[in-house]
Amino acid sequence: MTGGRAGGAAVPRRGRDRRARRLPAAPGAARVTGEPPGVAVVGGGIAGLAAATALAERGVRVTLFERAPWLGGRLAGWPVELADGSRATMSRGFHAFFRQYYNLRGLLRRADPTLATLTPLPDYPLWHGSGLRDSFAHVPRTPPLSALGFVALSPSFGWADLARMRVRAALPLLDVRMPEVYERLDGTSAREFLDAIGFPPAAQHLAFEVFSRSFFADPGELSAAELALMFHIYFLGSSEGLLFDVPGEPYPRALWQPLAGYLRGHGVDIRTSAPVAAVRPVAGGGIELLGATGRDERYAAVVLALDAAGLRRLVADSPHLGDEEWRTRIGRLRTAPPFLVSRLWLDRPVAAHRPGFLGTSGLGPLDNVSVLERWEGEAARWAARTRGSVVELHAYAVSPGADRAVQQELLVDRLRRVYPETRDARLIDARHEWHDDCPLFPVGGFRDRPSVRTPDPAVVLAGDHVRTDLPVALMERAATTGFQAANALLERWGVHGQTLWTVPTRGRSTPLRALSRLSGHDLTRPTDH
Structure with missing residues (x-):
């Protein structure tokens, strides 16, 4: 870690990446x-x-x-009283504090110099409704091994899938630069971009769609430039990796x-x-x-x-x-479609082997599951006292016309499918937060930003x-x-x-940057690949 002083104020310290x-x-x-x-x-x-x-x-x-x-x-919290008389803190839900967030972490160090309040989670698992499972726990951090390691370790990539991929269409991912990435990709949706590359559908769902929906938008609405930027930040542009920390309270x-x-x-x-x-x-x-x-x-x-x-x-x-x-x-x-956060206080625990955080796809509206007592002190104290669990469910990019009560019931139903031990659990309390104030980064929208x-x-x-x-x-x-x-x-x-x-403001590898220049600008025509 490096640090220093600038203008009398603390300089945000970078993480492990020496090329930051x-x-x-x-x-x-x-x-x-x-x-x-x-x-x-x-x-x-x-x-x-x-x-x-x-x-x-x-x-x-x-x-x-x-x-x-x-x-x-959007990271505020406020007091609530539960049906059992307990006091708790409600919020708009889980957020991941990635180690590439140098400036945010620098801000938090003002009051917590060692970031002792942040707790690392050991994995970022992804589950698909079809049964496929993925994980980032064992993926190398150093680019380009990070991307290659994910492909090699992921069950969603087979040799036949790799052979069918249009490599030339993927070349812009090798050298993402700001703001040139918007000049190249802002006119294309994230879904069109991935379809042009020919990523296996399972990989699209398990990896890229999970990321794109973290922008609270359907991949068909999201600019491919934002998706490419995320790929750079988390895979080929940074060696901080995809694991993250969460606040302990x-x-x-x-x-x-x-x-x-x-x-x-x-x-x-x-x-x-x-x-x-x-x-x-x-x-x-x-x-x-x-x-x-x-x-x-x-x-x-x-x-x-x-x-x-x-x-x-x-x-x-x-x-x-x-x-x-x-x-x-x-x-x-523009703002993104509504999203739903449902927090459930259950009268029995989630199985001990379940991950504290789980990204999901192919499960209807359910985008992720958090078992809060695995890292948050307040939830852990409530769970220890009641022998229960505090579980949070997220649904992103919900249709504006959707029936809210139905969506809330669907989330609970999908939880019971993913974690079957919750089927017999009694809801001590449930709180549902609906919001529609996150920014949308639509196709072609960068010029107006x-x-x-x-x-x-x-x-x-x-x-x-x-x-x-x-x-x-x-x-x-x-x-x-x-x-x-x-x-x-x-x-x-x-x-x-x-x-x-x-993170570095361009691709890290000179050979990959040279290869990227072969891609041209039209990323959606199969004849160009």
């Missing part, structure tokens, strides 16, 4: 001098917390606004309460249950926030760290923000829907753009910002 790329911020002073500028950060998820951290560490006066009563955004206790304490120690004014109605540029520079606390408040700059739907609404209600072209692009941002900088230098954006020309995705994209938004403002004030880390 270090991206220093623009040079400048360690902290602001004179009267500190005030910055409003709108949104208390990962992106907003990252922006607030980088700004506050350098002496900026930060006010953080979050419309919900709690921090964390619910999100508020493990992550956000400690980080909130750190931010308050740096003078951040954290306001929860504080929605912002509109943002208005001020003549001569700066912005006003309207309706946040019943009065208008003026700041030197603002970070809009909202989800895609929240950003659309705020921009629509802020008629003087940005220019017409930018506002039109924001208005075209907003970047961190906007037409107004006092207004910057952050979030997992925001464009960045770095190889990051999901939670890591949120953390990275949060730091980039802070850096854009700090650069205006002559202050050195946050150093960033990413």
